[in-house]
Amino acid sequence: MKILTGNDLKTGDVVWWDGQGWSRHVEDAVDAGDDAETILAREEAARRVNVPYVIAAELADGVPRPAHIKDRVRALGPTVRPDLTLKPADPQAIDWVI
Amino acid sequence: MVDPQTSSLGTSPDDVQFRFRDDEPVDHAQVTVDAFLEQSNSSAVRIEPGDDAQALIPHLDRIALVEVNFPVYGDGRGYSAARTLREAGYTGELRAVGDVLVDQLSNMRRCGFDSFAPDTPLDEADAKAAFERWPQHYQAGADTVRTIAQLRHE
Amino acid sequence: MYKYDEYDQQMVDARVDEFRDQVERRLAGKLTEDQFKPLRLMNGLYLQLHAYMLRVAIPYGTLSGAQMHILADIADKYDRGYGHFTTRQNIQYNWIKLEEAPDLMADLAKVEMHAIQTSGNCIRNISSDHFAGAAADELVDPRPYAELLRQWSSFHPEFMYLPRKFKIAVIASDTDRAAMRLHDIGIQIVEQNGELGAAFYVGGGMGRTPMIAPCIRDFVPLDQLVTYSEACLRVYNRHGRRDNKYKARIKILVHEMGAEEYTRQVEEEFAHLLDQGVEPPLAELERIRTFFEDPAFEDGPKTVDKSDPDFALWVERNTVRHKHDSYVSAVISLKPVGGIPGDATSAQMHLMADLATRFSFDECRVMHTQNIVLPHVKIVDLHALWTALNEAGLGEPNLDQVGDIIACPGLDYCSLANARSIPISQQISERFAANGKGDTLGELKLKISGCINACGHHHAGHIGILGVDKKGVENYQLLLGGSEAEDTSLAKITGPGFDEAGIVDAVETTADVYLREREDGERFLDTYRRIGMAPFKEALYG
Numbered sequence: 001m002k003i004l005t006g007n008d009l010k011t012g013d014v015v016w017w018d019g020q021g022w023s024r025h026v027e028d029a030v031d032a033g034d035d036a037e038t039i040l041a042r043e044e045a046a047r048r049v050n051v052p053y054v055i056a057a058e059l060a061d062g063v064p065r066p067a068h069i070k071d072r073v074r075a076l077g078p079t080v081r082p083d084l085t086l087k088p089a090d091p092q093a094i095d096w097v098i
Numbered sequence: 099m100v101d102p103q104t105s106s107l108g109t110s111p112d113d114v115q116f117r118f119r120d121d122e123p124v125d126h127a128q129v130t131v132d133a134f135l136e137q138s139n140s141s142a143v144r145i146e147p148g149d150d151a152q153a154l155i156p157h158l159d160r161i162a163l164v165e166v167n168f169p170v171y172g173d174g175r176g177y178s179a180a181r182t183l184r185e186a187g188y189t190g191e192l193r194a195v196g197d198v199l200v201d202q203l204s205n206m207r208r209c210g211f212d213s214f215a216p217d218t219p220l221d222e223a224d225a226k227a228a229f230e231r232w233p234q235h236y237q238a239g240a241d242t243v244r245t246i247a248q249l250r251h252e
Numbered sequence: 253m254y255k256y257d258e259y260d261q262q263m264v265d266a267r268v269d270e271f272r273d274q275v276e277r278r279l280a281g282k283l284t285e286d287q288f289k290p291l292r293l294m295n296g297l298y299l300q301l302h303a304y305m306l307r308v309a310i311p312y313g314t315l316s317g318a319q320m321h322i323l324a325d326i327a328d329k330y331d332r333g334y335g336h337f338t339t340r341q342n343i344q345y346n347w348i349k350l351e352e353a354p355d356l357m358a359d360l361a362k363v364e365m366h367a368i369q370t371s372g373n374c375i376r377n378i379s380s381d382h383f384a385g386a387a388a389d390e391l392v393d394p395r396p397y398a399e400l401l402r403q404w405s406s407f408h409p410e411f412m413y414l415p416r417k418f419k420i421a422v423i424a425s426d427t428d429r430a431a432m433r434l435h436d437i438g439i440q441i442v443e444q445n446g447e448l449g450a451a452f453y454v455g456g457g458m459g460r461t462p463m464i465a466p467c468i469r470d471f472v473p474l475d476q477l478v479t480y481s482e483a484c485l486r487v488y489n490r491h492g493r494r495d496n497k498y499k500a501r502i503k504i505l506v507h508e509m510g511a512e513e514y515t516r517q518v519e520e521e522f523a524h525l526l527d528q529g530v531e532p533p534l535a536e537l538e539r540i541r542t543f544f545e546d547p548a549f550e551d552g553p554k555t556v557d558k559s560d561p562d563f564a565l566w567v568e569r570n571t572v573r574h575k576h577d578s579y580v581s582a583v584i585s586l587k588p589v590g591g592i593p594g595d596a597t598s599a600q601m602h603l604m605a606d607l608a609t610r611f612s613f614d615e616c617r618v619m620h621t622q623n624i625v626l627p628h629v630k631i632v633d634l635h636a637l638w639t640a641l642n643e644a645g646l647g648e649p650n651l652d653q654v655g656d657i658i659a660c661p662g663l664d665y666c667s668l669a670n671a672r673s674i675p676i677s678q679q680i681s682e683r684f685a686a687n688g689k690g691d692t693l694g695e696l697k698l699k700i701s702g703c704i705n706a707c708g709h710h711h712a713g714h715i716g717i718l719g720v721d722k723k724g725v726e727n728y729q730l731l732l733g734g735s736e737a738e739d740t741s742l743a744k745i746t747g748p749g750f751d752e753a754g755i756v757d758a759v760e761t762t763a764d765v766y767l768r769e770r771e772d773g774e775r776f777l778d779t780y781r782r783i784g785m786a787p788f789k790e791a792l793y794g
Contacts, residue, residue: 044285069724079672173494185524232407237530246260251533
């Protein structure tokens with residue numbers, strides 16, 4: 001699947017296209033299919049998200065898992081600071097990244 | 099003999115958005131540095147980023163307009179070209195053209211540019227703020243401004 | 253320490269206003285991201301993996317207690333309670349919001365700090381010897397010259413859009429603690445016939461194509477320092493390559509043009525510029541010098557009771573001889589076993605600030621090795637200092653030991669990285685602490701970069717590690733034999749890379765070869781230089 005990601009222009013938060021807007025959680029990411037480029041251009045022009053781009057992902061246990069480790073690090077947070085990730089209470093979360 | 103390719107080169111006075119001179123602008127097309135060095139009758143030259151501004155130094159007394167092109171704002175060679183010409187005593191119009199943006203104006207001005215013809219016209223208020231941004235300067239420039247170090251030791 | 257006058261303050265304040273205006277124009281859609289990016293970078297604001305990252309300039313690494321306190325406050329107010337000290341003596345915050353960045357800059361300006369030119373294709377923050385003003389072996393304090401160049405390079409109208417970034421280091425002793433010859437320009441203040449001047453080394457660097465800078469002029473008089481620098485930069489701005497980002501640094505120009513031809517053009521430009529009034533009056537250098545005069549050192553005890561073995565070890569390893577024999581420079585390690593190299597919490601920063609005020613004439617320094625040094629500590633105060641550090645987890649006795657690892661942020665934070673650096677450094681320091689070998693290795697400088705850009709200085713490590721992307725999986729190359737000191741050398745790759753577990757084993761194997769082969773008094777680097785790569789390769793791959 002193709003999913004869209006970028007950083008929120010004002011806050012810098014990592015965000016994912018959920019079909020209607022931008023979510024901080026990769027679990028909400030939807031397959032953008034053939035509309036990817038159209039959505040990216042529109043959202044960038046609207047200045048909601050900074051330098052959004054399309055990446056490959058696959059569904060694993062119902063959750064989109066980005067193909068590249070860099071985007072998995074973005075999806076979770078720094079692997080060396082579990083307390084600062086989006087899942088501080090889940091010790092297994094880092095295994096999903098690596 | 100005028101090459102039709104170069105006869106329309108460069109910007110016209112109508113393209114100039116900001117000008118800090120009182121003399122009449124040159125109203126004929128510019129020629130490339132190579133063409134200028136080969137023919138002797140033009141008084142307007144256009145410098146591209148890779149051109150050697152130093153090559154013009156022997157001929158400055160017959161140049162009235164040098165236009166320095168910034169095809170992309172991130173290519174900073176034009177700043178050194180401007181300094182080189184001003185330090186060599188060039189007093190004619192020095193025009194920055196191309197991808198000239200608000201946030202580069204004050205530095206261009208200090209390097210000796212005295213007219214600006216941006217590809218996309220700039221917001222007048224933003225440009226005014228940019229020209230007036232810096233109260234003082236650490237470095238000597240192509241102007242007569244006293245540097246901060248000079249002010250400290252007056 | 254240097255103190256701003258009204259001019260310096262006006263310039264920094266004007267920059268805050270300008271940046272606030274730029275952010276507003278970006279948010280209002282008047283600037284595209286392509287147009288805004290170089291502007292935010294020139295104010296130290298990157299977009300990294302998780303958020304905006306801000307790099308704050310710490311000129312020549314020197315901080316007052318008040319400044320360190322503000323850095324801590326910023327960590328709490330705008331970030332997540334910590335900061336990361338970098339290999340260029342700066343500090344980075346990892347979780348900054350664009351909309352709050354102008355307020356942050358305004359807070360910095362209140363204590364004479366800024367983030368100006370900590371990124372972008374311009375002249376970056378000037379770095380220097382972290383023991384400047386304290387070192388027993390220095391000719392003079394190099395920081396006045398660094399400050400002179402800081403002012404010259406700040407907002408330079410001609411050099412904001414260079415072919416690539418430009419880094420300058422200034423030292424003033426034959427011992428190089430600033431990796432001077434691995435900078436775009438390295439300057440050593442020297443003495444000739446009783447006069448001070450500057451030797452210029454141009455075209456060094458790490459990154460994709462590491463090079464050691466050649467000396468292009470062994471003596472520039474002090475009243476021509478800025479003019480000569482300007483000539484070096486102008487020739488680079490004119491001719492540096494712009495067709496390929498990876499060949500745009502000045503080292504490539506000097507290499508391709510030849511040091512001789514580059515020097516000829518610089519000398520020609522220099523001769524021209526001498527008549528152009530580029531140089532500040534010499535009185536300005538004199539004025540700057542007055543800020544760096546010695547504090548009021550007092551005679552006191554020259555030895556300290558070392559009956560506590562833990563304290564004795566810390567004193568032995570983490571303190572350095574001072575030019576006044578009743579003082580030492582004391583290094584605060586930001587490398588606890590298993591910790592993140594260079595990270596400090598806001599509480600630790602506040603404590604270091606207080607200790608700087610109490611024990612070191614209100615001054616501390618950031619080292620390029622990502623530690624903090626209190627430059628002037630009375631020997632008699634060492635036990636009190638060590639006790640306070642230990643209580644805060646800052647008393648690790650490992651300066652220049654295998655656990656004192658330089659590591660870039662790597663793929664945990666950095667958008668350029670190919671592999672994570674921090675977990676590797678954590679595992680290595682834990683391994684050598686657990687097996688006890690760490691204490692037997694002596695000086696061993698280990699440096700890790702998560703990509704070829706070499707922020708972790710891997711080329712200059714006695715042992716270097718470079719993280720690469722091997723078909724989507726992190727892989728690590730091992731390098732041996734680098735040095736960033738006065739005996740500068742570039743490390744060489746041992747052979748095929750290793751996976752995450754494999755690289756930690758490989759470093760231990762490498763250390764074992766050294767322990768087996770070393771002769772009396774040899775450091776790791778000495779042994780490597782004597783026996784060469786072969787025995788290490790044999791052990792690693794044989």
